[in-house]
Amino acid sequence: xxxxxxxxxxxxxxxxxxxxxxxxxxxxxxxxxxxxxxxxxxxxxxxxxxxxxxxxxxxxxxxxxxxxxxxxxxxxxxxxxxxxxxxxxxxxxxxxxxxxxxxxxxxxxxxxxxxxxxxxxxxxxxxxxxxxxxxxxxxxxxxxxxxxxxxxxxxxxxxxxxxxxxxxxxxxxxxxxxxxxxxxxxxxxxxxxxxxxxxxxxxxxxxxxxxxxxxxxxxxxxxxxxxxxxxxxxxxxxxxxxxxxxxxxxxx
Ligand SMILES: [Zn+2]
Numbered sequence: 001x002x003x004x005x006x007x008x009x010x011x012x013x014x015x016x017x018x019x020x021x022x023x024x025x026x027x028x029x030x031x032x033x034x035x036x037x038x039x040x041x042x043x044x045x046x047x048x049x050x051x052x053x054x055x056x057x058x059x060x061x062x063x064x065x066x067x068x069x070x071x072x073x074x075x076x077x078x079x080x081x082x083x084x085x086x087x088x089x090x091x092x093x094x095x096x097x098x099x100x101x102x103x104x105x106x107x108x109x110x111x112x113x114x115x116x117x118x119x120x121x122x123x124x125x126x127x128x129x130x131x132x133x134x135x136x137x138x139x140x141x142x143x144x145x146x147x148x149x150x151x152x153x154x155x156x157x158x159x160x161x162x163x164x165x166x167x168x169x170x171x172x173x174x175x176x177x178x179x180x181x182x183x184x185x186x187x188x189x190x191x192x193x194x195x196x197x198x199x200x201x202x203x204x205x206x207x208x209x210x211x212x213x214x215x216x217x218x219x220x221x222x223x224x225x226x227x228x229x230x231x232x233x234x235x236x237x238x239x240x241x242x243x244x245x246x247x248x249x250x251x252x
Contacts, residue, residue, distance in 0.1 A: 011044020
């Protein structure tokens with residue numbers, strides 16, 4: 001499998017490429033690009049959250065623990081004196097970061113159901129629902145957020161699968177077929193559970209019609225046209241020719 005840095009680099013590159021194409025065909029505005037690239041990168045790190053010692057999963061549980069602390073502080077800051085409150089906050093952090101993390105590790109296996117196309121769909125719809133219901137984004141942008149997370153996720157699966165083919169020795173490693181799969185064939189209970197969650201999320205998601213309408217109006221032949229903000233800056237070749245001294249001015 002590809003390591004963390006490779007996934008980070010490839011997911012960011014894919015996110016930049018996809019955002020550039022989307023901006024060129026006027027599917028998104030230029031100002032949307034940085035956020036969508038970030039989501040593409042995030043999606044590219046998500047499939048390995050079931051690897052117990054992976055950096056993304058530790059980061060995820062740290063973020064969840066701090067979100068837990070913020071929620072507790074918001075809810076109980078006026079009801080408890082400082083010391084008991086401090087103890088409660090420390091307890092919340094330890095519970096989420098260590099107890100829930102251990103439970104998650106015990107229930108998941110690496111390259112299980114989280115490392116599948118079904119999970120890509122699940123996380124894309126989860127991001128769409130979070131954007132729409134909690135962050136109050138409009139339906140079009142909520143779906144775009146979900147699509148970029150899903151895109152980064154799929155790039156990760158493809159990359160892992162490519163790493164399972166050893167081109168130099170023309171052989172296929174034993175991990176072949178475990179990275180890019182529709183769902184977890186060896187754990188049907190987990191797969192069925194994730195299918196139910198995915199269907200629920202689709203039911204909760206806003207109507208995709210605004211995205212469909214914009215999609216239908218896309219001018220696909222423009223996909224390679226450099227976006228206008230890039231045109232506004234000189235290209236490196238133009239900078240070099242501008243820096244060269246004008247020979248006609250050299251006099252002996
Ligand atoms: Zn992976």
